[in-house]
Amino acid sequence: KAGVTQTPRYLIKTRGQQVTLSCSPISGHRSVSWYQQTPGQGLQFLFEYFSETQRNKGNFPGRFSGRQFSNSRSEMNVSTLELGDSALYLCASTNPTGTGTYEQYFGPGTRLTVT
Amino acid sequence: EDQVTQSPEALRLQEGESSSLNCSYTVSGLRGLFWYRQDPGKGPEFLFTLYSAGEEKEKERLKATLTKKESFLHITAPKPEDSATYLCAVLTNTNAGKSTFGDGTTLTVKP
Numbered sequence: 140k141a142g143v144t145q146t147p148r149y150l151i152k153t154r155g156q157q158v159t160l161s162c163s164p165i166s167g168h169r170s171v172s173w174y175q176q177t178p179g180q181g182l183q184f185l186f187e188y189f190s191e192t193q194r195n196k197g198n199f200p201g202r203f204s205g206r207q208f209s210n211s212r213s214e215m216n217v218s219t220l221e222l223g224d225s226a227l228y229l230c231a232s233t234n235p236t237g238t239g240t241y242e243q244y245f246g247p248g249t250r251l252t253v254t
Numbered sequence: 255e256d257q258v259t260q261s262p263e264a265l266r267l268q269e270g271e272s273s274s275l276n277c278s279y280t281v282s283g284l285r286g287l288f289w290y291r292q293d294p295g296k297g298p299e300f301l302f303t304l305y306s307a308g309e310e311k312e313k314e315r316l317k318a319t320l321t322k323k324e325s326f327l328h329i330t331a332p333k334p335e336d337s338a339t340y341l342c343a344v345l346t347n348t349n350a351g352k353s354t355f356g357d358g359t360t361l362t363v364k365p
Contacts, residue, residue: 187351
């Protein structure tokens with residue numbers, strides 16, 4: 140069974156630019172979450188989508204946005220990049236089963252560097 | 255607000271020296287507590303989900319337990335390849351889809 144895939148794996152952007160990251164969840168998983176990981180702040184929740192609807196959003200500015208497509212693939216966009224946006228962006232795929240159990244699997248991440 | 259605290263921040267063990275990592279949490283309505291292993295530059299690797307106090311799960315040299323306030327990850331006779339950062343996260347009934355993470359414990363196992 141293929142795992143969570145994220146593209147691109149590495150990205151270098153300049154301040155003020157915008158960027159789009161992509162995530163393909165495990166087949167059959169309908170929930171996709173995004174996290175930002177930095178050495179100082181750890182893993183911070185960005186947002187979560189389930190069946191194309193954003194169910195939850197973290198405390199990030201409006202420059203961070205996302206969406207989910209009908210095939211469960213998700214994208215996140217960061218506009219007007221700032222130096223502080225440099226981080227590892229992680230996507231997680233979750234499939235709550237009918238019994239209410241949860242297993243959350245992460246992709247390898249996209250390493251974004253803003254110069 | 256949901257809070258997760260992991261201790262210690264770092265742990266150095268000799269190969270074969272068993273120990274435990276702690277994850278304390280304060281949430282309203284725990285849906286599940288996750289444990290992950292993360293190697294440098296990689297995404298977290300799912301290990302376990304625990305759901306209720308008293309539950310235990312095992313995988314190779316790892317055993318996770320859960321109480322109403324904390325979870326422990328016991329590592330029995332660790333090997334150098336167990337060196338990694340171990341992360342704990344909680345999912346609650348009131349915050350759909352959002353996992354709150356602790357800062358992790360970085361484990362180093364010396365041969």
